[in-house]
Amino acid sequence: MDHVLELPRVPVVTWRREPETLAETIRAVASGDQDAFARLYADYVRLVHAIVLGRVPRRDVDDLVQDVFLTAYVRVRELRDPAAFGGWIAAIARNRATDYLRQSPRQEPLPEEVAGGDPIEAETLAVLDVVRKLPDAYRETLLMRLVEGMSGNEIAERTGLTPASVRVNLHRGMKLLRQRLGWTGHE
Amino acid sequence: MNDDYLWDASGPPDPDIQRLERLLGRLRSTRNAGEFRVKADAADLAVVRWTSARFLAPALAAAAAIVMMVGATWSTVRVASPPSTFSYWPVAAIEGRPRIGSTALAGSGRLAVGQTLVTDAVSRARVEVGTIGEVTVDPDSRVRLVSTRDGHHRFALASGTLRAVITAPPGQFVVETPSATAIDLGCAYTLHVDEDGSGLLRVTAGWVSLQLAARESFVPAGASARIDSALGPGTPRYDDEDREYQDAIDTFDFDEDPGRRASALRALLARTHSGDAVTLWHLLSRVGEPDRAAVADALADQVAIPAGVTRDQVLRLDRDALDAWWNALGLGDATWWRKWRLENW
Structure with a gap:
């Protein structure tokens, strides 16, 4: 017999969900709680999306994000420390993106990233291309902040990095990004 | 300048960061409205997929399926046990090597809900639409299986050409395009979409409803309708008109x-x-x-x-x-x- 449960709308930038802890959610997912997995997805989809977007062509980002959550769902019981979920699923995302690039011989550098006639889209893709060439730590952190709209604290909470590390990544990444874009007026 | 704005958008706005937010924010994840479809056997979880259909799917194959949907809109979770199979459409390569997601198709494969079938300039694929018909995906096309359940099958054609032959009662097969939605009313047709969202629908049997918001066109066999990227469906005309x-x-x-x-x-x-x-x-x-x-x-x-x-x-x-x-x-x-x-x- 089916049971129909309502799930809440995914918030845009609100991440904290009380009073359930991440560990409780992970344990619930591991025991097959679909509702808990839905909440986990809502909390971490932006982290995964940012990581994948920084590595693969946009056209395949959604499919790969899906694959990452598939893998996480199937393997969640292998996760020994629930508090490490963020780093764990981030690693899955990086590995999945790496596999994708390895298996796709014609990924000559992100071939689909060609803008149409929209000048804003062209600038977006040009900036994305520069961001993608930043070191991993800077790239991922900046994409979480600038694409996904996560705050520094949220990035730290989701990735498991310390707030200080996130702050350094944002600051240095932004400095490098300005340099590479030739935007030096506001540093 | 301090990093408060970079940290959490507090403090004095930084024009560069605001500009980057405007540009890159366009790329933000939009799959919140998607759905997860989760199925498992008695011992272990096997498959998770999402769809983005508005129609919530009852389990197709087994009453024991688990269907979970996650979304930016309110979603529904159906829980049961023990699930067994996973909804998909069989796909066969007709020419070349079409891709499903990031995986090249060797001979045949499965297109799951949420996945995208991509053909390049030298590949074509045939998709079996449940038991109601088939779709041929021509070269240089991108189609995604949005949802599939009894009586409701939905494709999204982002670009390229598909040819559908549907034998089911009307209304069971729907193709979304960037500028119009084609609803099968018992028919066979060819639907082409350019990269800019414009396109052409040509019906060879039955008729098709083509619509964008309140603008709709009924296209009978032997007729076509153009699709404008902004205005949607154009006025149908018979193909033998001069x-x-x-x-x-x-x-x-x-x-x-x-x-x-x-x-x-x-x-x-x-x-x-x-x-x-x-x-x-x-x-x-x-x-x-x-x-x-x-x-x-x-x-x-x-x-x-x-x-x-x-x-x-x-x-x-x-x-x-x-x-x-x-x-x-x-x-x-x-x-x-x-x-x-x-x-x-």
């Missing part, structure tokens, strides 16, 4: 110049003859009020206004009156379509 006539329809539908549109309409009305009833019926609701009487008269020359319908009703664009006149064309029953849309849209 080029001049079809150009006039395109001008009337999509030209921005009122003078050229008016000239095109005059040309269309001057050339009406048997077989133009479909075009004229659509023009009734697309012309301005001053021209509507002339279009109604031209249509009445082809197919008499049905009993119980008055000319005034037609000129007021009374929906029941227009539907009755459509039914009189003998191409299909609009009443059924209205009911279906009311229940499903």
Whole structure:
């Protein structure tokens, strides 16, 4: 017999969900709680999306994000420390993106990233291309902040990095990004 | 300058960061409205997929399936045990090596809900649409399986060409495009979409409803309708009409110049003859009020206004009156379509 449960709308930038802890959610997912997995997805989809977007062509980002959550769902019981979920699923995302690039011989550098006639889209893709060439730590952190709209604290909470590390990544990444874009007026 | 704005958008705005937010924010994850479909066997979880359909899916194969949907909109979770199979459409490569997601298709494969089938310039694929028909995906195309459940199968054609042959009752097979939605009303058709969202629907059997918001076109067998990237479906015309006539329809539908549109309409009305009833019926609701009487008269020359319908009703664009006149064309029953849309849209 089916049971129909309502799930809440995914918030845009609100991440904290009380009073359930991440560990409780992970344990619930591991025991097959679909509702808990839905909440986990809502909390971490932006982290995964940012990581994948920084590595693969946009056209395949959604499919790969899906694959990452598939893998996480199937393997969640292998996760020994629930508090490490963020780093764990981030690693899955990086590995999945790496596999994708390895298996796709014609990924000559992100071939689909060609803008149409929209000048804003062209600038977006040009900036994305520069961001993608930043070191991993800077790239991922900046994409979480600038694409996904996560705050520094949220990035730290989701990735498991310390707030200080996130702050350094944002600051240095932004400095490098300005340099590479030739935007030096506001540093 | 401190990093407060970079940290959490507090403090004095940084123009560079604001500019980056505007540009890169366009790339933000949009899959919140998607759904997860989760199925497992008794011992272990096996498959997770999402879909982005608005229609929530009851389990197709087994009452034991788990269907979970996660979304930015409210979603539904169906929980049962023990799930067994996973919803997908079989795909076969006809030529070349189409891709499903990031994986090249070798011979045959499965297109799961949420996955995208991509063909390059030298590949084609055939997709079995449940038990109701098949879709051939031509080269340079991108199609995604949005949802599939009993009586409701939904594709999204981002670009390229697909050819559908559907044998199910009307309304079961829907193809979304960037600029219109094609709803099968028992038919065979070819649907092409360019990268900019414009396209062409050509129907070879049955008829298809093509719509964008309130603008809809009923396209019968032997007819086509262009799709404009902004305006959506154009006015249907039979394929055996001459080029001049079809150009006039395109001008009337999509030209921005009122003078050229008016000239095109005059040309269309001057050339009406048997077989133009479909075009004229659509023009009734697309012309301005001053021209509507002339279009109604031209249509009445082809197919008499049905009993119980008055000319005034037609000129007021009374929906029941227009539907009755459509039914009189003998191409299909609009009443059924209205009911279906009311229940499903």
